[in-house]
């Protein structure tokens with residue numbers, strides 16, 4: 137997948153992040169998230185150190201030699217869940233504000249889901265805009281019996297989404313994430 141553009145020669149190159157990308161990734165999230173930037177950068181650092189976040193999948197979109205987008209997937213689980221079921225959660229995702237609307241976020245999410253599908257990961261969760269994530273096959277998770285780590289305010293109800301890999305038996309239960317991502321502040325507006 138390294139440097140992959142898939143079948144679209146105009147799509148950004150998506151590759152695994154390396155330790156050398158750390159500063160660029162932080163700057164990117166600060167620019168993309170504005171007032172929330174500090175919180176997101178703290179989350180990134182905490183997830184990098186939290187052993188319960190592994191396995192991680194951290195991908196960078198590169199254009200003109202610079203990181204212009206980043207997505208991170210970390211471990212999740214369902215309690216009680218069938219033995220052997222594997223889950224991840226997508227958070228955070230950011231694209232440089234000067235490059236948004238050109239398919240970079242889409243390329244990052246699709247590349248990540250391709251890697252996770254190929255690895256046999258059963259379910260992927262996200263707390264995000266249904267209008268955006270629906271295009272990747274994410275559907276509301278609560279009606280599917282997948283309870284978020286913390287109760288959500290009504291305006292977030294549809295934002296809690298899951299994507300079950302084709303062929304996976306799926307599951308129901310309470311979703312748990314890495315310890316740092318379980319902090320209630322990440323589940324409030």
Ligand SMILES: CC(C)(COP(=O)(O)OP(=O)(O)OC[C@H]1O[C@@H](n2cnc3c(N)ncnc32)[C@H](O)[C@@H]1OP(=O)(O)O)[C@@H](O)C(=O)NCCC(=O)NCCS
Nearest residue numbers: 168229230231236237238239240241242263264265267268
């Ligand atoms: C959300 C984000 C990652 C999308 O990246 P992007 O590269 O601009 O997205 P793409 O070009 O792949 O997709 C563009 C499409 O997504 C839509 N879109 C972009 N941001 C959106 C958002 N926040 N909510 C809903 N739809 C959004 C656009 O309207 C466009 O729709 P269309 O294809 O129907 O025309 C980017 O806008 C961003 O970094 N935002 C700030 C940080 C953020 O909100 N991250 C997501 C947290 S869950």
